[in-house]
Amino acid sequence: MKITYFTRGTTLDETIVAGPQHRFSHKELYLFNIRRKLWYNYFIVTFKNGVYMKNIQNKWIRGAIPALLLHCSIGTVYCWSIFSQEIANYIGFSKGAVEWAFSFAIFFLGMSAAFLGGLVEKNIHKSSLIASITFALGMAGTGFFIWYGGKCMQEGQPSVLALIGIYVSYGFIMGIGLGTGYLSPVKTLMLWFKDKKGLATGLAVAGFGAAKAIASPIMQAMLDKMGPTGIFKMFYILAAVYFVMMMLGHFMLAKPEGWVEPQKKTKEEGIIASLKTEPIASYIGIWLMFYINITCGLAIISQEKMIVKCIGLGGAIGIISTISALFNAGGRLGFSAWADKMKDRNTVYKMIFTLSIVSTLIVLLSKGIANGYGNIAAIIFVLALIFIVNAGYGGGFSNVPTLLSDHYGMGNISAIHGITLSAWAFAGLTGNQMASAIVNHTGEFIDIAGVKANPAGYQNVLIVTTILYAVAMALSCFLVRPMKKKNAE
Numbered sequence: 378m379k380i381t382y383f384t385r386g387t388t389l390d391e392t393i394v395a396g397p398q399h400r401f402s403h404k405e406l407y408l409f410n411i412r413r414k415l416w417y418n419y420f421i422v423t424f425k426n427g428v429y430m431k432n433i434q435n436k437w438i439r440g441a442i443p444a445l446l447l448h449c450s451i452g453t454v455y456c457w458s459i460f461s462q463e464i465a466n467y468i469g470f471s472k473g474a475v476e477w478a479f480s481f482a483i484f485f486l487g488m489s490a491a492f493l494g495g496l497v498e499k500n501i502h503k504s505s506l507i508a509s510i511t512f513a514l515g516m517a518g519t520g521f522f523i524w525y526g527g528k529c530m531q532e533g534q535p536s537v538l539a540l541i542g543i544y545v546s547y548g549f550i551m552g553i554g555l556g557t558g559y560l561s562p563v564k565t566l567m568l569w570f571k572d573k574k575g576l577a578t579g580l581a582v583a584g585f586g587a588a589k590a591i592a593s594p595i596m597q598a599m600l601d602k603m604g605p606t607g608i609f610k611m612f613y614i615l616a617a618v619y620f621v622m623m624m625l626g627h628f629m630l631a632k633p634e635g636w637v638e639p640q641k642k643t644k645e646e647g648i649i650a651s652l653k654t655e656p657i658a659s660y661i662g663i664w665l666m667f668y669i670n671i672t673c674g675l676a677i678i679s680q681e682k683m684i685v686k687c688i689g690l691g692g693a694i695g696i697i698s699t700i701s702a703l704f705n706a707g708g709r710l711g712f713s714a715w716a717d718k719m720k721d722r723n724t725v726y727k728m729i730f731t732l733s734i735v736s737t738l739i740v741l742l743s744k745g746i747a748n749g750y751g752n753i754a755a756i757i758f759v760l761a762l763i764f765i766v767n768a769g770y771g772g773g774f775s776n777v778p779t780l781l782s783d784h785y786g787m788g789n790i791s792a793i794h795g796i797t798l799s800a801w802a803f804a805g806l807t808g809n810q811m812a813s814a815i816v817n818h819t820g821e822f823i824d825i826a827g828v829k830a831n832p833a834g835y836q837n838v839l840i841v842t843t844i845l846y847a848v849a850m851a852l853s854c855f856l857v858r859p860m861k862k863k864n865a866e
Contacts (some may be wrong), residue, residue: 422510436569444562444581447505450514450619451558452588454482454551458682459593460600463608464543468526469535478519478547480805485552487802490560493553494795495648497560505561505627512554513620520548520612527609556798558623559585563778565632574782575722579713579775583706586771590702615788625812650793651785655858659784662856665779666726668800669849673733673842674770675808680816681763687825687832688749688756699758701767708768713775721859722780726796729769730850736762737843746839747832750825762839784858811840 390772433439457479463477496503526539562581570577599611652660659665677684681701685694712729716722740746740755740762749755820833 380681402653430551434634436633436856438567438629439633440566441577441580443505443626443628443630444566445584446622446629447508447558447562448581448584449588449591450622451508451555452585452616452627453592453596453619454479454486455556455589456592457482457547459596460608463600464523467523467530467605467608468543469530469729471527472541474540475543476809478543480809481544481548482552482555483805484802486555486559487798487805490795490798491556491802492556492795493790494560494703497557497795498564498789498791501561501565501630501632502627504557505623506562508554508558509620509623509627510554511550512558512623513616515546515551515554516612516619517616518550519543520616522546522608523609523612527606538668556795559798560791560795562630563766563788563794565630567779567782567787567790568633573714574719574779575713575715575717575776576710578778579710582713583710583771583776585774586709587706590706592697593699593702603856607862624671646820648789648796651789652792654786655784658856659858662852663777663784664800666730666849666852666857667773667797668804669727669852670729670770670773670843671801671804672808672811673845673849674766674773675764675804676812676842677763678770679809680838683828683830684703684746684759684763684835686828687746687830687835688759689751689826690756691826691828697763697845701763702755704764704767705771708771709775712768712772715780716776716779722776722783723853723857723859725772725776725854726780726857727850729772730846730853732765733769733846734843734850736765737839737846741836741843742841744836746835749832794864811841815841 393652422730429842446767457476461475461479462472466471468475493504493507496507522539522542526536529539531537552606563578566577566581567574581672588808596611596615599614600607603610678701682694685691690697712725716725719725736758740758745752745755745758745762749759777797778790780791781797782790815838816831816834820835822829822831822834826834
């Protein structure tokens with residue numbers, strides 16, 4: 378047998394070979410172990426820093442696939458409605474109290490994106506690592522506080538600490554992971570796919586939208602299989618799975634080799650200077666129409682389940698929810714890819730708002746929700762509304778980074794996009810709550826096929842969203858200026 382090892386002072390190619398009769402001294406064995414550890418550390422550091430990966434300059438491996446790994450993980454935040462009632466029952470609080478965890482998650486998604494956009498601009502590896510750790514940690518923490526709340530319930534006393542812990546874990550900690558994870562791959566994709574920026578960002582953001590459709594049946598199966606205590610165990614399992622997925626995305630994600638990100642920028646190159654290249658009213662218009670589209674989307678989507686029950690399709694809620702999630706993902710990909718062929722990407726928003734206004738008006742004028750039970754035409758109108766709103770909701774997200782890049786260039790796009798996502802933060806707090814307030818304070822709850830529902834209240838939600846969509850259309854037409862070709866190129 379021959380043993381090959383390195384001694385002090387040798388190069389990577391120099392070795393000493395010992396035959397079977399050679400007796401190693403303690404010093405030789407010590408040096409052998411040292412060199413073996415150095416080789417091990419060399420390969421680990423090499424992999425970690427992407428020395429070998431740098432040789433792979435492929436837009437799918439370094440851009441699209443890692444973006445999907447990140448977005449398909451963090452997009453499961455929208456699965457909250459699948460298990461929120463189980464959490465409420467397990468820890469002894471109302472569903473309304475538990476629902477605030479989701480609102481906080483969306484709020485801190487937007488705020489972390491706004492405040493950490495500069496970090497993403499400078500170092501996507503650091504930001505994607507932060508996203509991987511905080512998202513997994515927040516999910517595991519949610520599982521722990523659900524377990525703690527269940528333990529307190531067994532002792533006969535609901536724990537406020539458990540509820541606050543869920544808010545902090547799912548809302549704040551996971552929210553940071555959501556914001557940084559959402560932003561990290563977007564600019565990278567636009568750099569890799571310069572000629573098809575919309576298609577690239579749409580593909581990644583579609584992963585965020587499709588995550589619910591993919592993960593929901595898996596989560597439901599886990600809950601059914603693991604029994605009463607499965608709710609907190611599921612969070613532990615998901616934390617581990619998504620940590621692995623996001624870390625893979627973290628290691629693979631990289632900007633094109635030729636792109637050098639300036640670490641320090643002069644005042645003339647900063648975010649404010651970029652925004653001032655166009656009238657500030659134009660950016661305000663983009664922010665407001667983005668906010669309104671999210672608010673209206675959340676208002677209608679949050680009532681989707683009850684609206685479907687009102688038209689007599691309660692038994693098909695699962696199928697309709699999956700289809701609407703696919704429309705959400707399809708809108709992200711379809712509208713953004715379509716925008717690549719348009720002279721001005723703002724045209725996509727005009728299309729989204731037009732379709733949304735027309736579909737809501739048809740349901741309002743036909744009283745589709747109130748008269749939908751057993752009425753085929755009304756059912757078609759209502760389902761069309763749900764699918765169109767989902768598609769427009771998703772399309773609004775995928776088009777905003779490319780619209781911003783067309784107006785303000787690529788230099789500060791991550792930071793500007795992050796600030797714009799603050800609209801998502803505020804919409805996350807207002808959309809659902811606005812719809813709930815309208816439903817709870819207008820109309821009347823009646824019995825429909827054994828279910829208490831408020832068809833008039835849901836119709837009133839559509840009145841408000843129609844008005845808001847009209848305001849967004851006006852902003853798109855009169856406040857958002859057509860893009861400047863010098864920025865788009």
